[in-house]
Amino acid sequence: MRNTFIPELAKIKGIKDETSDIRTLTISMENRFFDAKPGQFVEVTLFGYGEFPVSVASVLGSNGSFQTTIQEKGRATNGVKDLEIGSTIGIRGPFGNGYPLEIMKGKDIYIVTGGIGLAAVWSLIDALMKRRDQYGKLKLLHGARTPDDMIYKDSFVFNKVQTDKRGMEALFTVDRPDQDWQGNVGLVTELFNKTEISAGNAIVVICGPGIMMKFVSQELMNKGFGVSQIILSMERRMQCGMGVCGHCMIGHKRVCLDGPVLYYGEIKDTVDRVF
Amino acid sequence: MIAMEKLIDKRDLEKFFNDLKEEYEIIGPTLKGGGTAQYSYTTFAPINKFEELMLDYTTTMVSPKNIFFPNNQVLYKFEKDSDGNITVEDVGDEWREKRVFFGMHPCDISALLRIDKVLLEEDFDDKRYRNKRENCIIIGITCNEPHQTCFCSTSGAGPDIEIGYDLLFTDIGEYYFVRAGTDIGEKLLSSDYFKKASRKDKEKRDNQIEMVNNALPEKLDIEKIAQNISDCDLDTLLSEFTNQCFTCGACNMVCPTCHCFSVVERVNPERTKGSRNLTWDSCHYEKFATMAGNVNVRPDVKDRFRHRVLDKFYYDATRYGTAFCVGCGRCRDFCPGHMSIRDAAKKIQEG
Numbered sequence: 001m002r003n004t005f006i007p008e009l010a011k012i013k014g015i016k017d018e019t020s021d022i023r024t025l026t027i028s029m030e031n032r033f034f035d036a037k038p039g040q041f042v043e044v045t046l047f048g049y050g051e052f053p054v055s056v057a058s059v060l061g062s063n064g065s066f067q068t069t070i071q072e073k074g075r076a077t078n079g080v081k082d083l084e085i086g087s088t089i090g091i092r093g094p095f096g097n098g099y100p101l102e103i104m105k106g107k108d109i110y111i112v113t114g115g116i117g118l119a120a121v122w123s124l125i126d127a128l129m130k131r132r133d134q135y136g137k138l139k140l141l142h143g144a145r146t147p148d149d150m151i152y153k154d155s156f157v158f159n160k161v162q163t164d165k166r167g168m169e170a171l172f173t174v175d176r177p178d179q180d181w182q183g184n185v186g187l188v189t190e191l192f193n194k195t196e197i198s199a200g201n202a203i204v205v206i207c208g209p210g211i212m213m214k215f216v217s218q219e220l221m222n223k224g225f226g227v228s229q230i231i232l233s234m235e236r237r238m239q240c241g242m243g244v245c246g247h248c249m250i251g252h253k254r255v256c257l258d259g260p261v262l263y264y265g266e267i268k269d270t271v272d273r274v275f
Numbered sequence: 276m277i278a279m280e281k282l283i284d285k286r287d288l289e290k291f292f293n294d295l296k297e298e299y300e301i302i303g304p305t306l307k308g309g310g311t312a313q314y315s316y317t318t319f320a321p322i323n324k325f326e327e328l329m330l331d332y333t334t335t336m337v338s339p340k341n342i343f344f345p346n347n348q349v350l351y352k353f354e355k356d357s358d359g360n361i362t363v364e365d366v367g368d369e370w371r372e373k374r375v376f377f378g379m380h381p382c383d384i385s386a387l388l389r390i391d392k393v394l395l396e397e398d399f400d401d402k403r404y405r406n407k408r409e410n411c412i413i414i415g416i417t418c419n420e421p422h423q424t425c426f427c428s429t430s431g432a433g434p435d436i437e438i439g440y441d442l443l444f445t446d447i448g449e450y451y452f453v454r455a456g457t458d459i460g461e462k463l464l465s466s467d468y469f470k471k472a473s474r475k476d477k478e479k480r481d482n483q484i485e486m487v488n489n490a491l492p493e494k495l496d497i498e499k500i501a502q503n504i505s506d507c508d509l510d511t512l513l514s515e516f517t518n519q520c521f522t523c524g525a526c527n528m529v530c531p532t533c534h535c536f537s538v539v540e541r542v543n544p545e546r547t548k549g550s551r552n553l554t555w556d557s558c559h560y561e562k563f564a565t566m567a568g569n570v571n572v573r574p575d576v577k578d579r580f581r582h583r584v585l586d587k588f589y590y591d592a593t594r595y596g597t598a599f600c601v602g603c604g605r606c607r608d609f610c611p612g613h614m615s616i617r618d619a620a621k622k623i624q625e626g
Binding site for chain 2: 009074090209235247
């Protein structure tokens with residue numbers, strides 16, 4: 001029987017600096033083709049530093065590798081800056097449920113993200129783009145602290161010609177602009193006034209810092225969204241990824257098994273603090 | 276199937292023990308596990324001589340969980356060579372032969388059945404735990420009298436149980452009344468010192484169980500507790516308890532059903548060689564619900580105490596279909612603040 005705690009070995013194929021403390025790694029498994037559903041996460045082991053959960057940003061189907069975007073936040077994640085191309089790391093997973101793509105079909109999709117939260121919905125944006133005709137309007141509302149804290153700056157979402165072509169509207173805001181910033185300034189909820197957001201036939205996906213997710217969900221409820229129209233990609237410190245270690249519980253929900261993608265309605269009323 | 280039921284004269288117990296010892300390693304309640312200057316506690320440990328077996332014990336300090344799911348397990352070792360290649364080695368003790376647990380109380384047996392639900396789940400199969408569970412023979416013993424903090428009847432974890440054991444002993448005076456729960460148990464009863472049990476012996480057993488049952492405190496209403504959890508102001512209800520909590524985690528360490536753990540890296544200064552270890556964790560510790568960037572979703576003592584009470588009586592009950600508190604009373608016994616999870620649950624029940 002397999003020891004479920006032992007990670008599979010994988011190699012770093014690419015490292016890209018997104019911001020001063022955020023990097024995107026391209027990872028290739030040594031012994032298998034990697035696949036994951038949009039919204040799932042993996043446990044990354046940096047041998048000698050520790051293990052941490054992180055969402056799969058994109059699966060590069062053609063060569064069986066995947067990308068994940070990691071911010072330096074603690075003892076284990078700080079080890080990312082010591083990685084080089086060719087370094088060996090460990091991967092367990094993917095774990096978790098992923099986004100309910102079937103339920104999202106035919107609906108307008110609004111994606112609201114903050115900071116590195118954009119990485120957790122990147123695989124979703126990818127999936128929506130592949131079957132663009134199956135979904136209604138698609139809007140991305142993203143906020144970061146400063147323009148320098150924006151990740152994926154060279155991706156298509158920052159290029160209006162590209163987003164128009166793909167039938168997507170992308171709006172950005174920062175808390176503190178720099179001299180070159182020409183976009184919005186303020187909280188991501190203020191972007192709700194810059195574009196039309198209607199509850200009608202829509203689903204909102206939120207991922208970002210707890211405080212931001214809290215205010216965005218409340219604002220959406222005020223706008224008439226139902227609790228089953230709000231989908232959250234939750235963060236917790238999942239240590240096992242298999243529903244046992246107890247670190248990721250929100251009420252009786254375990255974020256690693258029942259999530260990380262949860263409807264607001266599933267956790268809104270627990271006595272536990274959600275955000 | 277009607278369970279096989281027999282009698283054994285207490286004077287013959289040593290024979291039975293020695294016959295078992297011929298074939299198996301025996302683990303049971305014994306005093307050699309230590310204690311303090313004032314107290315001596317029994318603990319589950321390997322037993323070599325019959326005299327070491329303390330069947331007339333109240334509750335051990337640490338439950339047999341300690342043996343099935345030990346603290347500080349090495350999950351695997353790794354080594355990085357000068358070229359950066361990593362080798363990973365699966366380590367861990369494996370039981371190749373069956374071992375006998377002699378003298379487990381119903382609450383601890385019930386606790387194991389609950390941990391089975393967690394560690395032998397579809398999504399997660401702990402191979403070390405499975406190996407031990409598949410290689411244990413459980414000989415239980417019902418209690419002669421409840422300890423002052425016991426309340427096993429609340430969640431059906433005692434004083435009598437139907438499943439989880441190979442043999443279940445009950446002290447009925449000069450004899451033990453023995454009930455088999457499995458084929459293995461029936462085979463163990465084949466020796467000639469096990470005598471036929473009469474209806475009268477059975478009555479004695481029933482009376483003994485009934486006596487313990489009557490001495491236990493009133494059962495809690497777990498359904499009512501679950502219902503009140505969403506309707507009541509828990510923080511106010513539980514405030515008298517949370518003021519006494521030192522967040523030491525003793526309750527979690529002695530709890531027979533607590534299974535939360537952390538996985539930690541133990542590594543040399545060069546970070547080239549090390550192991551990943553599973554250590555028991557406590558939901559009372561400040562860092563338990565802390566995540567990246569030092570965000571803590573249960574920052575206050577009250578949040579964490581509430582979490583433990585709710586986890587035992589509501590969260591795990593919702594998830595696994597049974598309350599995870601078996602009423603062994605250990606958490607009350609070893610709490611420096613003398614907090615009782617039963618009193619806390621009762622408070623919620625009363626609303």
